[in-house]
Amino acid sequence: MVKKFALIYGITYAILGVLGFVPGLVTAPETATHLAAETAHGRLLGIFPVNLWHNLVHLGIGVWGIVAAKGFDASVLYARANAVLFGLLAILGLIPATNTLFGLVPLHGNDIWLHLVNTALAGYFGFGPPVRGETTPSTSRG
Template sequence: MVKKFALVFGIVYTLVGIMGFIPGLVTAPEMTGDLAADTGHGRLLGIFPVNLWHNLVHLAIGIWGIASYKRFSAAVLYARANTVIFGALVILGLIPATDTLFGLAPIYGNDIWLHLLNTVAAGYFGFGPPARQNTETMNHRPQ
């Protein structure tokens, strides 16, 4: 189950990263001068603020998830790391001084609730029952 999470999460984030580079899917941003890195700045699907760096991070998280699918331990590490990463992004996105990752990537607006949902999902698969499933199965094998 954790491996499937890593694969699905990875595929979704890879696709979202690619979508961020398709001009027809990114609308013009609201007027803002907060981003030092404004290349590709806009709203993906008119909803989520993105820019070049944001898209590259989506691609990296996605590729990492796909690569983590092969091993249970790698998938658990992926889910746990994403719990921490997305949890930090939620907090940073709520603070006006850090809601652009210090000018590098927009993480405000609708990104906050999406990152919160990702934190909860990754936390469940990384720290919840699915993460313990393989360990329990290995400890209860007939000898």
């Protein structure tokens, strides 16, 4: 099941990364957030703040998930790393001084709850009990 999670999550993030570069799907930001990378800055689907670096990170996470889905251990590592990463990003998004990741990537607004949902999903698959028929990874779970 964790391999399916990595594949679906990876495909989803790869698609989101590409969609972030489609001008018709990214609306202008409502407020003037000062970012070092203003390229492709806006709101994906009018909801989620993105920019060039944000889209590239989404693409990277997507490709990583697709590659990780080929093995159980790699999928577990992928899920665990994403649980930690998105948890940290959600916390950074709540702090005004860091909600643009020091001017590089917008992490505010709807990104916060999305990162929390991602943390919960990835945490469930990364730290939950292994499904019957799958072997446990070399590191202990829990």
